[in-house]
Structure formats: C-alpha cells, structure tokens
Amino acid sequence: MRRDCPVQHPGRHDPGSHIRAAFSRLAPSYERMAVLERAAGERLLEMLAVGPQDSVLDLGCGPGHLTRRLRTRTKGKLVGIDLSAGMIAQARWRTQRTGITFLVGGAEDLDFDGTFNIIFCNSALQWFTGPGRAVDGCYRALRRGGWLGVQVPATRQWCSLVRDVMTVAAQDPRTSEDFRRFRDPVFFMATAEEYVSLFNRSGFEVHDA
Ligand SMILES: C[S@@+](CC[C@H](N)C(=O)[O-])C[C@H]1O[C@@H](n2cnc3c(N)ncnc32)[C@H](O)[C@@H]1O
Secondary structure, three states: OOOOOOOOOOOOOOOOHHHHHHHHHHHHHHHHHOHHHHHHHHHHHHHHOOOOOOOEEEEOOOOOHHHHHHHOOOOOOEEEEEOOHHHHHHHHHHOOOOOOEEEEOOHHHOOOOOOEEEEEEEOOHHHOOOHHHHHHHHHHHEEEEEEEEEEOOOOOOOOHHHHHHHHHHHHOOOOHHHHOOOOOOOOOOOOHHHHHHHHHHOOOOOOOO
16 A cells, blocks of 8 residues: 555546545544444454554554554554545544554555554444455455454444435535435445355454354
8 A cells, every 4th residue: 555645546436535535524523423433443442352462453543543542452563544634634643652653545455464463443344445355455464363353333224324314414504515425335235144255255264243
C-alpha cells in the first residue's frame, strides 16, 4: 500500500470514493457519536486477547479511538489504516507520541507480508467495496498462526433499521449531503455461514462466527 493519499486517476472508476468522502465529513464528530461501535470494539478486544508483544493492524481504524485502546495492550508494532484521509487526520491529531503509524489506504490494497500477528477490524468490513480482496490481503499480512478479528453488524435482515435510517437521512436537509448517494452500498452477507465461507476462501480457519 502506498503511504498516504493514494493517487486517484481522473476518469478511473473509484468505487470507494463516496464512502471515503462521507466518512471524511463525519470524521470530526465520529468518535463522540460512535457509542455502538466502541462497545462492540471493546468486546472484540477482549476476544482477541491482545498481548504486550503483539504486532497489530487496526483495519478501517476511523479516528483511532480503538487503536489507542490497542496501544494500552501492546508495546509492539501498531498500524491503523483507513480509506478516509479525514479519519486519519483525526487519528494522527488525537494520537501523538504513542508510536502508532496511521496510513490512508483501502483495505483492498493491503501490501503487507507476514507483518502482523493480529488484525483487528471493527465495524468496517461492511463498507469495503472489495471484501474478498481485503480478506486475502489480511491473510497475507498475518504471520502463520496469526488472528483476524472482525466485527460486522450481522445480516441485512437483522440490520434492516440501518436501511430505514439511511433513507430518512438522504432526505433530511441536515444530512442529505452525506447520505444522498448511499444507495445500498453496505456489504452484508445473509448468514454467519456465508461469512465463514468468505474467510475460508482466503485460507482462514474460522474459530467463532
Ligand atoms: C463505522 S467506521 C468504524 C471505525 C472504527 N473501526 C470503529 O470501530 O469505530 C468505518 C470505517 O471504515 C473505513 N472504511 C470504509 N471503507 C474502507 C476501505 N475500503 N478500506 C479501509 N477503510 C475503509 C471508513 O472510512 C470508516 O472510518
């Protein structure tokens, strides 16, 4: 992955551009509002049992609030990556002198090889435009025996409220700028078994879904 601001070629299809733009606009207030994501992230932290020497990637790290929580658990290499430059600017600003590296980049373009022993991915996979490519990249980025922990908001059926909220937000003048292009971009699978297949296809053994 190229460090910082991957070049966007004019005219080239960029499927993540509206997601990147929307999250950059949300970035300054995201941390304050992310009550649900924070609670789910804490649970994922517990499940991954991050230890003091672990080398960790926080994929789709947003403004780095959970990356900072990871820092309290490990002194090892810690990298946060997010598609949104606005989110990464917030993360850098809020996380000085902690030795965390924050990079702007897409999960689909990971370029690490056996670098981490844990990848933490909270509330982000559902936004990836190429989830299969992202999971392949995670597999390559992990050392043998490493762990990928992913929290996604279950199935579309379970999350039907999200669709209703987006429809309303797209019409409300206060939020329409952010939401008007959100025509069902969210990646959901129908069952836990489908998620298991997604991870199995990249070579992962799934221990809990
Ligand atoms: C709901 S926020 C979650 C942020 C943080 N992980 C948390 O739990 O609060 C989703 C994040 O995924 C990022 N994102 C969306 N698509 C991405 C992609 N293809 N690659 C990397 N990050 C992406 C967004 O910019 C956003 O910061």
